[in-house]
Amino acid sequence: MKSKIVAFDHADSALAKVMKLCGIPDVADLHKVEGAEIAICHIGDNEDAWKTIISKSKAGSIRIRTSSVGRSGFAHEIRDGVIILELQLPHDPEKDGGVTKDQWNQILDALKTEGTAAQIVQGDVPVSLVKFFGRSDIQFLLGLSILCQGYLAVQVGPDGAPELLDPGNKIVGALKLMGWNKVLSSEESMRILDPRLTAKDRADRVSLRNDAADPSFWDVLTEPQEGKAVGTVSLLKNVWREWGPARKLEDSIFVEKLVNKIETREDQTDATLVAEAYLELDKRLGRTNAS
């Protein structure tokens, strides 16, 4: 059983406050982290401080790195025997989706069990901790594909016909692959789908189109970084990492164009580009989909 637990952050931080509620002491001195078996660390982007913490930690100890916006996209690892876990959700319970006091207690209780942290690094995340440490190897590809599907579905009417120009029938082709026309004619569509999606009046879909065209719709894929506006530069890197080393340029041209537009926070007004990108993603995910 692990017992000595500390948090590392400045005293008036959100992490320190929630840790205090959990009865975990907060330390501001790097050296006080050394002997802890579990340390919850918020160090922003001070990589030197992080290296110091890891180098001075004992093998087998657990270091949870946190952020006020969550550290999705960062991989768990074992470095020099130290188990490093990246908290996927914001450490601040006041933030949307942030980890609450009860959830922190749940996390810490689970990590006290020998072997749990190492199991997480190996990708075998206990069900109770998936929300906090679960990562998909292809979470950005899956997310991008889902957003493309949503974007494309709002471009057509209840009969499945595009309500905009579709040169080369790329939009129709993508919708067909998605199975959208079959969904529109299914019994469940009226019960489950938002009624705006199947409304006869084109004007009813305007709010959905505006939502899907807005940069904020796509921004969810970008890595929020503290102190910076949402919409940073790492999405393309993440997408290519997940795509894998066998990526061919000609198989991913439109995905790259779409991601560039997401990163520069442009409105997505080119449905053909989204359709082409979806078709490329479909090929990639159809080959090596994973959970």
Added chain:
Amino acid sequence: MLPDWQHRRNGFNHDWLKNRFLTAMSSFVNILDDLVEDPETELRFVRDLLPQWPGRAAEAAGLIAAFKTEMSPTILFRQPPLYRCGPATMEWLPGLVHLLWCQRLSVNRMCTDACRAIAVANDSYEHIAKALVECASPVSVETLRPYRDLFSEFRAACEEVSLSISSFPNRIEVV
């Protein structure tokens, strides 16, 4: 990362149904057919494993019922990065993604087929249970031999259950 549903499916289908129950039942049918002699395991199947079926069948039915919620790509909206979708998007996108998934994978048909396979196996089990009550006591290979076809039918029905559960996808599909 293996979703919990997959762990439960593996526990039922791979570990219990295929590797314990069906294996033991096949051995037992072989004994009834006089193909092998194995006094150690002769009646162990009937005494220990067979009575587990009703509980395990309920477990399988629960798995199928849970499939639509636990393996739908809508669960991706509770994880990074899609958990960051705004409330306006959450109103319409998860439902859309769920229906597309149901449509592409023929989820309803898959669930219906698996439920039907379990129902057939349950019927078959009931025939055996009734036969065991009617069977002259004490229960032995000799007294059970007349019911050999019932065991064989039950084995085939259980193999169908296993096949139908194997046909469910082993990952969360989005395309």
